[in-house]
Amino acid sequence: MNISVSGASYIQLFGFLNISQTTVSSFIVTVILCVAGVLLGRNLKKRPGKAQVLVEKGVMMIHNMVIDTMGAHNASWAPFIATIFLSSICGSYIGLTGFLRSTTADLACVLTWSLMVSVIIWYQNIKRNGFLGWLKGFTEPIVVMTPMNIVSEIAQPFAMALRHFGNVAGGGVITTILYTALSLASTALLKAISGTVVIPLILMAVGIALFVWGRRTKKAVRWIFGLAFGLIGLCGAVQFIPFVNELFHGIPILAYGIPAVFSVYFDVFSGFVQALVFTLLTMVYISGACPPPEEQENENGNS
Numbered sequence: 001m002n003i004s005v006s007g008a009s010y011i012q013l014f015g016f017l018n019i020s021q022t023t024v025s026s027f028i029v030t031v032i033l034c035v036a037g038v039l040l041g042r043n044l045k046k047r048p049g050k051a052q053v054l055v056e057k058g059v060m061m062i063h064n065m066v067i068d069t070m071g072a073h074n075a076s077w078a079p080f081i082a083t084i085f086l087s088s089i090c091g092s093y094i095g096l097t098g099f100l101r102s103t104t105a106d107l108a109c110v111l112t113w114s115l116m117v118s119v120i121i122w123y124q125n126i127k128r129n130g131f132l133g134w135l136k137g138f139t140e141p142i143v144v145m146t147p148m149n150i151v152s153e154i155a156q157p158f159a160m161a162l163r164h165f166g167n168v169a170g171g172g173v174i175t176t177i178l179y180t181a182l183s184l185a186s187t188a189l190l191k192a193i194s195g196t197v198v199i200p201l202i203l204m205a206v207g208i209a210l211f212v213w214g215r216r217t218k219k220a221v222r223w224i225f226g227l228a229f230g231l232i233g234l235c236g237a238v239q240f241i242p243f244v245n246e247l248f249h250g251i252p253i254l255a256y257g258i259p260a261v262f263s264v265y266f267d268v269f270s271g272f273v274q275a276l277v278f279t280l281l282t283m284v285y286i287s288g289a290c291p292p293p294e295e296q297e298n299e300n301g302n303s
Contacts, residue, residue: 021101022109029090029103033083069280070287077286084113085279092168092271104274105172110164114157117282124289156285164278171266193236203233 040055048056062085066078088104095102103109193199207230214223 020106022103022106025091025094025101025103026109028100029087029094032090033086066283069283070290071292073292074287074290077283077290081279081283084117084282085275087113088164088275088278089272092267092275095172096267102168102172102271104164104168104271107161107165110278111157111161113278114160117160117285118153118157121285121289124286128289128291160278160281164274167270167274171270175266189232190236190239193232194239197237200233200236200239203229204237205233207231207233 040051044052059082062082063075063078066081067075070077088110091103091109092105093102094100095105193203207226207228210226210229211223212226214220214226
């Protein structure tokens with residue numbers, strides 16, 4: 001995963017046109033969502049198939065979440081909220097391809113989303129209270145609080161963006177450090193067991209015994225360790241075969257599998273959680289600027 005605060009990673013087109021990797025990934029995510037929306041939204045039937053049932057459940061989940069969080073009067077915001085959520089989660093997952101960059105790993109991308117939400121909030125407040133009424137809100141409850149209110153209003157989009165970016169970027173950094181450490185450990189381990197062919201053969205024998213024992217007793221831990229010992233022993237043994245050693249030389253055996261387990265949390269689970277948190281914050285902030293009609297009438301009456 002490439003991580004950048006400034007979005008300085010570029011792809012050069014036609015020899016003179018520089019396009020950031022985040023822009024390319026964002027465009028691909030947009031195309032994927034548009035194509036998926038067209039394909040999943042056409043040929044709807046009264047007796048839905050499995051795909052239509054899943055799509056309808058997903059739409060209803062987002063619709064109900066918007067109503068529960070923002071109120072029934074804000075149900076029209078459901079498409080926008082769904083767009084924010086899907087753009088965030090797909091933008092995080094696109095980095096799992098290995099050659100495309102996660103859009104959420106670029107502060108410029110998530111900051112743009114946050115600023116867009118803030119502009120919507122400001123617009124709704126101005127629409128509800130008028131421009132002068134919106135400015136008056138910065139002086140409440142007392143005039144002394146005006147600087148703090150202004151700072152809070154400006155800090156809100158940056159806080160949303162940094163929360164999202166920080167968690168995604170932190171997960172990518174930890175995964176990269178882990179992969180590097182395991183690669184170095186792989187080199188050291190292979191050097192340690194390459195002194196004599198006896199050690200790799202012993203590791204293979206222990207691995208086979210643990211694997212067979214684990215399968216017979218149905219203990220996953222035993223056969224997993226057996227598989228690990230067997231593979232390490234095999235990699236050590238092939239070093240004594242000249243042409244095979246040249247083919248597999250330098251492969252970080254310990255770096256395969258273990259980083260993938262951590263990636264399930266840092267990239268998959270954390271990406272989903274951060275998309276959900278960003279979406280919930282968006283709903284809370286927008287709903288604050290779009291109160292129920294009766295509250296608006298009371299505010300207008302009091303003013």
